[in-house]
Every structure is written in C-alpha cells, then in structure tokens.
Amino acid sequence: MAIIQTQGFTLDNSGKRIVVDPITRIEGHLRIEVNVDKDNVIRNAVSTGTMWRGLEVILKGRDPRDAWAFVERICGVCTGVHALASVRSVEDALGIKIPKNANIIRNLMHATLYAQDHLVHFYHLHALDWVDIVSALKADPKKTSELAQSISPWPNSSPGYFREVQSRLKKFVESGQLGIFAKGYWGSAAYKLPPEANLMATTHYLEALDFQKEIVKIQTIFGGKNPHPNWLVGGVPCSINVDGTGAVGAVNMVYLNMIGDIVNRTIEFIDQVYIPDLLAIASFYKDWAKWGGGLSGQNVLAYGEFPDIANDYSNKSMLLPSGVILGGDLKKVHEVDLKAADQVQEWVTHSWYKQGDESKGLHPFDGVTDPNFVLGPGTKGTRTNIENLDESAKYSWVKSPRWKGNAVEVGPLARYIVAYASGNKEIQEQVNGALKALDVPIGALFSTLGRTAARGLECQWAAHKMKYFYDQLMANIKAGDLNTANIEKWEPSSWPAEAKGVAPCEAPRGALAHWVKIKNTRIDSYQCVVPTTWNAGPRDQKGQIGAYEAALLNTPMVNPAQPLEILRTIHSFDPCLACATHVMSPEGEELVSVKVC
Amino acid sequence: MIETYYELMRRQGISRRSFIKFCSLTAASMGLGDAGAQQIAQAMQTKPRTPVIWLHGLECTCCSESFIRSAHPLAKDVVLSMISLDYDDTLMAAAGYQAEEALEETIKKYKGNYILAVEGNPPLADDGIYCIPGGRPFVDKLRHVAKDAKAIVSWGSCASWGCVQAAKPNPTQATPVHKVITDKPIIKVPGCPPIAEVMTGVITYILTFDRLPDLDAQGRPKMFYSQRVHDKCYRRPHFDAGQFVENFDDAGARMGYCLYKVGCKGPVTYNACSAIGWNEGLSFPIKSGHGCIGCSEDAFWDKGSFYEHLTTIRAPGGLGIEGTADRIGLTAVAAAGAAIAVHAAVSAIKQARSKTSNDKLSEVEK
Numbered sequence: 001m002a003i004i005q006t007q008g009f010t011l012d013n014s015g016k017r018i019v020v021d022p023i024t025r026i027e028g029h030l031r032i033e034v035n036v037d038k039d040n041v042i043r044n045a046v047s048t049g050t051m052w053r054g055l056e057v058i059l060k061g062r063d064p065r066d067a068w069a070f071v072e073r074i075c076g077v078c079t080g081v082h083a084l085a086s087v088r089s090v091e092d093a094l095g096i097k098i099p100k101n102a103n104i105i106r107n108l109m110h111a112t113l114y115a116q117d118h119l120v121h122f123y124h125l126h127a128l129d130w131v132d133i134v135s136a137l138k139a140d141p142k143k144t145s146e147l148a149q150s151i152s153p154w155p156n157s158s159p160g161y162f163r164e165v166q167s168r169l170k171k172f173v174e175s176g177q178l179g180i181f182a183k184g185y186w187g188s189a190a191y192k193l194p195p196e197a198n199l200m201a202t203t204h205y206l207e208a209l210d211f212q213k214e215i216v217k218i219q220t221i222f223g224g225k226n227p228h229p230n231w232l233v234g235g236v237p238c239s240i241n242v243d244g245t246g247a248v249g250a251v252n253m254v255y256l257n258m259i260g261d262i263v264n265r266t267i268e269f270i271d272q273v274y275i276p277d278l279l280a281i282a283s284f285y286k287d288w289a290k291w292g293g294g295l296s297g298q299n300v301l302a303y304g305e306f307p308d309i310a311n312d313y314s315n316k317s318m319l320l321p322s323g324v325i326l327g328g329d330l331k332k333v334h335e336v337d338l339k340a341a342d343q344v345q346e347w348v349t350h351s352w353y354k355q356g357d358e359s360k361g362l363h364p365f366d367g368v369t370d371p372n373f374v375l376g377p378g379t380k381g382t383r384t385n386i387e388n389l390d391e392s393a394k395y396s397w398v399k400s401p402r403w404k405g406n407a408v409e410v411g412p413l414a415r416y417i418v419a420y421a422s423g424n425k426e427i428q429e430q431v432n433g434a435l436k437a438l439d440v441p442i443g444a445l446f447s448t449l450g451r452t453a454a455r456g457l458e459c460q461w462a463a464h465k466m467k468y469f470y471d472q473l474m475a476n477i478k479a480g481d482l483n484t485a486n487i488e489k490w491e492p493s494s495w496p497a498e499a500k501g502v503a504p505c506e507a508p509r510g511a512l513a514h515w516v517k518i519k520n521t522r523i524d525s526y527q528c529v530v531p532t533t534w535n536a537g538p539r540d541q542k543g544q545i546g547a548y549e550a551a552l553l554n555t556p557m558v559n560p561a562q563p564l565e566i567l568r569t570i571h572s573f574d575p576c577l578a579c580a581t582h583v584m585s586p587e588g589e590e591l592v593s594v595k596v597c
Numbered sequence: 598m599i600e601t602y603y604e605l606m607r608r609q610g611i612s613r614r615s616f617i618k619f620c621s622l623t624a625a626s627m628g629l630g631d632a633g634a635q636q637i638a639q640a641m642q643t644k645p646r647t648p649v650i651w652l653h654g655l656e657c658t659c660c661s662e663s664f665i666r667s668a669h670p671l672a673k674d675v676v677l678s679m680i681s682l683d684y685d686d687t688l689m690a691a692a693g694y695q696a697e698e699a700l701e702e703t704i705k706k707y708k709g710n711y712i713l714a715v716e717g718n719p720p721l722a723d724d725g726i727y728c729i730p731g732g733r734p735f736v737d738k739l740r741h742v743a744k745d746a747k748a749i750v751s752w753g754s755c756a757s758w759g760c761v762q763a764a765k766p767n768p769t770q771a772t773p774v775h776k777v778i779t780d781k782p783i784i785k786v787p788g789c790p791p792i793a794e795v796m797t798g799v800i801t802y803i804l805t806f807d808r809l810p811d812l813d814a815q816g817r818p819k820m821f822y823s824q825r826v827h828d829k830c831y832r833r834p835h836f837d838a839g840q841f842v843e844n845f846d847d848a849g850a851r852m853g854y855c856l857y858k859v860g861c862k863g864p865v866t867y868n869a870c871s872a873i874g875w876n877e878g879l880s881f882p883i884k885s886g887h888g889c890i891g892c893s894e895d896a897f898w899d900k901g902s903f904y905e906h907l908t909t910i911r912a913p914g915g916l917g918i919e920g921t922a923d924r925i926g927l928t929a930v931a932a933a934g935a936a937i938a939v940h941a942a943v944s945a946i947k948q949a950r951s952k953t954s955n956d957k958l959s960e961v962e963k
Contacts, residue, residue: 023693024689026687027658029728029729053655054768054769058768058898065904066904069890073657073761076662076790120665124688128690133690177681177683179677181689183695183699213877216876222885223887224881225875225881225882225885230882230887234845237845239886249852250850250853373726384726384737487844563693
C-alpha cells in the first residue's frame with residue numbers, strides 16, 4: 001500500500017485498520033479510522049465528519065437581523081458564539097457601531113462561555129480519558145484528603161467528604177446499572193493515576209457538573225436563557241436601569257450584584273479546583289507531551305478575541321491577539337485579513353461536495369457547496385453501511401480550509417502560541433508558570449498534553465477577565481452611560497442596496513468567522529468557516545492532512561481494541577461536529593444524486 | 598437485584614426527612630397535592646432505575662446542555678440515582694465498538710422496558726446519508742432502537758418539529774421523530790432547547806407515575822405547554838395598559854414595558870418560560886429584554902422576522918387572542934402554506950394520542 005510523505009509526516013495505511021465511530025463525549029458525529037503497525041503505533045489517520053445540516057441555504061432570503069438566532073443553533077455546546085460572530089458580521093456589513101456597554105456585556109457573556117465550556121470539556125468530556133473511576137473505589141479517603149489539601153485550599157476536601165462520594169460511587173457500581181460508565185476502559189494499563197487522584201478527580205467531576213450551571217447564569221441575566229441566549233444586531237437586547245422608574249424590569253443592582261458574585265465564585269472554582277486538578281493529572285501523564293502535537297508545532301491560526309475597544313477588532317484592541325505562525329517560526333507572526341481573497345480558502349477535494357474546478361480553493365465570499373456523497377473504490381461496505389472509508393477519494397462532510405494554502409491548527413493552544421509569540425506578557429507568564437510547575441520544556445506545549453493544558457490556562461484567564469469586564473461595566477454605569485443598543489440603522493430602509501461583511505471571533509474551540517452578503521435588505525449569501533472545520537477537515541488537493549489526522553500520527557496504543565489514545569488526542573481538540581459540517585452556499589440548493597463509484 | 602431510587606438516595610447520605618421533602622417539592626412543582634407526594638415516595642421506594650437510551654441525530658446538543666443545567670433535581674442525581682443512562686454519546690465513557698455494544702446490550706436486556714430519548718432528528722433525503730454515525734444512516738439507528746422501546750421522549754424542537762435544519766427549504770429533509778416512528782407513544786418536549794427543569798420534570802413524572810403525562814393534541818405535556826408565554830408574562834399588565842417598547846433600549850425598554858411591538862411571539866407560544874423561568878427561574882427571554890422568538894412552536898423559523906410584530910393579535914385590551922393551543926398551532930402551520938402537512942400531523946397526533954392517554958406505560962407495550 002501507499003506510503004505518502006506530507007508536511008514532514010509519513011502516512012502508511014498498510015497496517016491493521018481500526019475504526020472508532022462514534023467518537024463519544026464530543027458535540028456531533030465524528031468517525032476516526034487509523035492504521036497501526038505491528039507495534040500498535042498509529043501510522044495513518046482518517047478524520048470524517050458524519051453529519052451535515054445545510055444551514056446557510058436556509059439563511060438565504062432571510063432578514064440579516066434574524067441570522068444570529070439561526071446560526072446560534074449551529075451549536076448548543078459553544079452556545080452563543082455563532083450568534084456573536086453573526087451580529088458582528090452584519091454590523092460590519094451595515095456599518096453599525098455598538099455602544100461601549102454592549103461591547104463589555106458581549107465580552108462578559110463570551111468570557112462566561114469560555115469558563116463554563118472549558119470546564120465542562122475538561123471534566124465531562126475529557127477527564128474519563130485520564131481518570132479511572134473504578135480505581136477510585138480503591139482509594140483511601142484520608143490519603144485523598146491529604147492529596148487534595150496539598151494542592152489546593154478548596155474547602156471540600158475532608159476525608160469524610162471523599163468517603164461519602166466514594167460510598168455513593170461504590171453503591172452505584174454495585175447496583176449493576178453502570179449507565180454512562182458502562183463499557184469504559186477501566187483498568188487499562190493506559191491509566192496512570194493512583195487511586196487517590198482518581199477519587200479526587202471523580203469527586204470534582206460531580207462538583208463541576210453542579211457548578212457549571214451557575215456560571216452560565218450571567219448569560220441568562222443578559223440574554224434571558226442559557227443555552228441559546230438572545231443577542232441583537234446593534235448591541236445587546238437587555239437595558240440597564242439602576243435607579244430610575246421601573247428598574248426592576250431591567251438589568252438593575254440586584255442582577256449586577258448577582259453577576260459579581262458568580263464571577264468571584266467562578267474564579268475561585270477554576271483557581272482552586274480545575275487548575276490544581278489539571279496540573280496534578282498532567283504530572284502523571286508527561287509522556288503525552290511527546291505525542292499528539294500534529295500541526296501545533298508548525299502552523300497555528302488565531303483571529304483574535306475580546307475587543308477592549310468597542311467596534312475595533314484589530315490587535316490594538318484584542319486582548320487575545322490574531323495572527324498566524326508558519327513552520328514553527330515563533331519569531332514571525334503573520335497578519336490575518338479575513339477579506340483578502342488569497343488567505344482563507346476552502347477545498348472540497350476530499351469532502352462530500354462538488355464544485356467546478358476542485359483543484360482550487362474558494363474564499364468564503366465566493367464559496368460553493370454542492371453536496372456529492374461519493375465513496376472511493378477502496379471503500380469497504382456500502383453507502384448506507386460503511387465499514388472502512390477510502391481516504392484517497394472523498395471521505396467527509398467537513399471541508400478543508402487553508403490559510404494561504406497551509407493546513408493550520410486552531411483552538412486554545414493556537415491562541416496561546418500566537419499570544420506568546422506576539423509578546424503578550426500575561427499569557428507568557430501564565431504559560432511559563434505552568435511549564436515550571438510541571439517541570440517540562442516549552443516544546444511540551446506542542447502535544448496532546450499541551451493542548452489540554454492550554455485550554456485550562458485559558459479557562460483561568462477567561463475567568464479573571466470576567467472580573468475585568470464586570471469592573472469595566474460597573475465603572476461605565478457609574479460614569480452615567482446606560483446605553484446598550486444603537487438603533488440608528490435598525491430599519492432596513494436605512495441600509496444600502498448591497499453590502500457585505502465579516503468580523504473575527506474566537507470560539508472556545510478556535511477561530512470562527514461568518515461571511516455575509518446582503519442584497520435588498522435580505523441575506524444573499526452566508527458562509528461560516530468554523531474551528532472544527534479547520535481542525536477536523538480532511539486532506540486537501542495537495543494531500544496535506546489536517547490537524548486531527550496529523551495529531552494522531554506516531555502515537556503508540558496500549559491496546560488497539562481500546563481506543564483510549566485516540567480519544568485522548570481527539571478530545572484534546574474538543575471537537576464540535578455540528579459546527580463543522582453545516583456549511584452550504586446558495587448554489588447548493590439543488591441536491592445532487594448520490595452514488596458509489 | 599436492582600436498587601430502588603430510595604435505597605440509592607439513602608446510601609448517598611440523603612436522610613429520610615430530606616427524601617420526603619424532595620417528594621413533596623416534586624409533587625408541588627407538578628401541581629399535585631399530598632396524595633401525589635405519597636405516590637412519588639411510594640414509587641421511588643419500590644422501583645429500580647429505568648434504563649434510558651439517548652440518541653443524537655441532526656442537532657446542536659443544546660438539549661443535553663440544558664439538561665445538565667437542571668437544579669431540581671440536579672442532573673448528577675438524575676443520572677446516578679433516578680435513571681440508568683445506558684447510552685448517550687455525549688456523556689458516555691466508552692466509544693466506538695464498546696459504545697455500540699452497550700447500546701445493543703441495553704436493547705436486549707431491557708426489551709420493551711427502556712425509554713428512548715431522542716435529541717435531534719433524522720434527515721431522510723438521499724437514503725439518510727446526511728447523518729451517518731457508525732457508518733449507517735441515523736434513521737436506521739432510530740428505528741432499530743425505537744422498536745423495543747417502551748416510550749419515546751422527543752427532546753427539543755428538532756425531535757418534536759424539525760427545528761432549524763428543517764427550516765425552508767429543509768435541504769436534508771430533516772424530519773421529526775413522530776413522522777418516522779408511528780407505533781410508539783411519543784412525548785414531545787419542544788423548545789430550543791427545552792427548559793432544564795421541564796426536561797427533568799418530565800422524566801421524574803414518567804418514572805414516578807409510570808405513565809406519560811397528559812398530552813395536548815400535539816403531543817406535548819399539558820402541565821408545561823398548555824398556556825401561552827403571554828398568559829403568565831410579568832409584562833402582561835403593560836400589554837393590557839398599552840405600554841410598549843417601541844425600540845430596543847428606549848425609555849419603555851428600561852422600564853420593562855411589553856415587547857409585543859418589537860416582535861415578541863409570547864402571545865402565540867405555548868411554553869412554561871414565563872412561569873418556571875430559565876436557569877433556576879432566574880430569567881426568561883422577555884424578562885431580559887428580548888421578545889420571545891417562539892422556539893417551542895412548530896416551524897417557528899418560517900413565520901417571518903423575529904422583530905416583526907404579530908398582526909393577528911388584537912392589542913391592547915379588547916378580546917385579545919383566546920384561541921386554543923390546537924387552533925393557534927394549526928393556524929400557524931396552515932399560514933405557512935402546508936395544508937397537507939396539517940392533515941398528516943393531525944392523523945399522527947390522533948394515532949399517538951390514542952396510545953398515550955393515561956394508560957400505564959407498562960400496559961402499552963405488551
């Protein structure tokens with residue numbers, strides 16, 4: 001079989017093929033196929049998005065002020081991020097400037113999501129890759145207490161507390177109904193934590209599940225509900241009224257106090273539970289600083305996020321900077337221009353879409369997406385019962401976006417690398433501190449462990465920024481500014497006949513942007529290029545692999561029948577497939593026939 | 598020997614007193630009196646945890662995210678003590694082969710006794726290839742698991758109505774569960790997403806009373822979906838008084854006036870938001886200043902802009918709208934130009950309803 005060289009990687013699909021489908025503990029539907037050699041080392045990897053929803057065609061002809069609600073439903077896990085990307089893009093198209101308070105509230109809502117989403121990812125989607133809950137049954141609660149108290153001042157740490165959780169767990173297991181923990185890989189040699197660390201982490205799995213719902217209440221106050229709070233083109237839908245008639249019908253002192261309290265509790269939980277757990281667990285898995293790096297040591301991309309100055313999305317304003325690193329050269333940060341035709345482009349060579357000339361990538365303003373479910377000649381099984389995919393042909397519902405033709409990784413690690421390389425002191429100190437605590441070199445960043453650690457550090461950064469935004473909001477209100485919406489261009493009659501816009505956003509999972517064209521007050525075309533498209537996408541016309549496929553290569557598996565190593569690396573990206581696979585342009589309205597060639 | 602909820606709760610250190618209090622609160626939240634509380638207590642002391650299989654089709658996972666926001670009861674307690682969540686690809690530890698094995702074992706072991714919860718829907722275009730988890734069309738997986746289920750819960754607007762991917766022109770032919778599975782009792786819990794405590798409230802009700810809650814003609818639990826958001830809206834007095842927000846963040850907005858003129862769909866939306874509230878009753882869309890977008894209604898995406906105000910509502914004062922849930926729902930569908938769909942929906946509802954009234958679930962599937 002073929003051996004392929006690309007981007008410094010060697011792909012060899014001659015060994016035993018392993019399929020993991022569904023990849024669980026993610027958003028949406030993802031399939032991974034790998035080939036392992038005789039030593040069970042992964043030598044080829046194939047990433048396939050197995051769902052497609054076609055949201056952009058649904059948006060054609062709609063009111064652009066409504067678009068945020070449609071695209072918000074792209075994802076309920078990173079809820080609100082597509083809504084934010086949408087209102088920013090429509091505002092860019094129509095030249096709408098939002099008030100200062102609206103910018104602060106959006107930042108606060110977005111930082112709230114970062115904190116909650118990263119926390120849920122670590123404990124509920126990723127932890128079971130590292131934590132053996134069955135082993136926790138063997139832990140000594142007293143030693144667990146000592147361990148917990150040695151790493152954190154978090155008050156829930158008495159021997160009795162851990163004993164109670166362990167007892168609950170024991171009886172749960174003994175009931176014989178294991179529920180979500182059934183068929184896990186418990187007892188595998190790949191698990192390295194001592195029983196006490198397993199019990200501590202399992203306890204915090206439950207505590208974090210209780211606590212995450214508190215964090216999002218900030219979104220509920222400003223947006224009315226979570227998941228899927230409400231947004232507004234031109235600002236935010238909530239009004240502020242701290243001392244006038246009817247203040248109880250707006251964001252008032254009671255709600256502001258509540259937000260302040262939630263912010264403090266969030267900081268406390270992340271500082272005292274998440275970060276100590278992350279460092280403790282990581283210290284047992286330093287091997288994972290060797291594996292899973294993939295593209296992160298070469299090419300990473302960030303669009304920038306958290307504009308400190310309203311309506312300014314340049315690096316002058318962004319608290320997390322935009323930029324691209326190529327070839328691992330941290331000395332050179334390339335500038336990103338979302339409107340430049342030769343920068344962001346998408347290919348469909350290996351995706352289940354067709355376009356005129358598939359050797360060309362298309363900028364999102366000119367995107368074409370026409371579904372074309374065709375399986376390659378090497379496929380095993382049938383079109384409705386696929387056993388093995390043929391990666392030499394089309395094999396995913398995800399497209400292949402590239403930056404100036406380069407495959408890149410996006411996400412918290414990419415943002416941290418770009419910020420580090422850009423000289424952001426805050427991020428540099430945080431990263432250097434974590435590297436020192438774990439006693440690992442900076443190269444450890446470019447790995448599965450580095451990716452998971454970067455997310456934790458960013459969660460902490462975001463929690464502290466919640467406080468910063470909250471303080472900004474209070475100061476601005478104190479200065480007498482109550483405005484939350486600019487409705488000067490609310491009426492469609494005030495819009496130009498044609499307009500187009502795009503604005504950057506960083507979702508928890510990475511770089512996100514929506515490209516919108518408006519014609520005669522209606523959406524003419526709408527394109528989203530989302531984080532998981534960058535990371536999970538298949539090969540491009542040159543055969544360049546994407547971030548997931550690259551990250552899986554060369555990882556040794558303890559037991560290929562138990563795909564823990566695959567889960568560790570894939571989960572380190574926090575996949576969101578509903579995001580990745582909804583893309584479709586107006587040209588795709590007519591569905592094409594489907595065949596196995 | 599499978600444990601009862603009560604045994605589990607006691608083992609988890611919950612006192613008898615707290616247990617009784619929990620039962621009373623649960624009963625109260627459902628509008629039931631002392632007798633109801635006793636019934637819940639009785640059920641929780643004698644029944645094993647019911648197996649639940651939670652499938653995901655075309656969706657965004659907002660229903661799962663909402664579910665874990667539940668405060669009363671906590672999602673953790675539902676999963677550890679009330680149900681046995683034997684398959685849920687969002688939360689389960691196992692993946693791939695082991696996950697599918699867990700699914701098949703549950704179907705076999707609890708044939709006719711598990712509840713199927715569906716988040717999302719199957720796309721039917723092109724043999725279902727727009728959603729192929731496990732290499733096979735999701736619609737096949739749905740039919741396979743539904744076959745031996747005791748009952749089906751359609752979580753959210755995707756499973757109940759189709760939701761955003763089914764908005765015009767519905768390119769993947771995304772189809773709600775009841776149009777695909779026609780021989781099982783189905784309870785729809787619409788909303789995008791549904792309120793967390795409504796989700797856990799429906800589960801708790803089914804478990805404790807061993808039956809589906811009373812459903813309206815469209816298959817929704819009457820206890821949560823029989824009244825309009827408008828009926829219990831705290832801004833309703835401003836509607837009646839003719840005090841409206843004319844523009845976002847105007848003087849009226851800052852005083853909490855009615856949002857009807859900036860597009861609020863509360864008057865035609867059947868949901869519990871204005872009564873139960875979101876995130877532990879903290880707020881709901883209207884309270885935070887944005888109109889209701891009607892996310893629990895069928896085809897709410899295709900009823901015009903969220904900011905165009907309803908022209909069918911006589912406001913303020915006067916007779917208002919006093920249509921029934923059925924009439925409003927059906928009128929809206931017909932207005933969307935789908936008279937044939939109305940007929941099909943009514944038939945499907947009649948069919949489902951005849952199976953689901955107040956019969957005990959255990960007697961439904963013999």
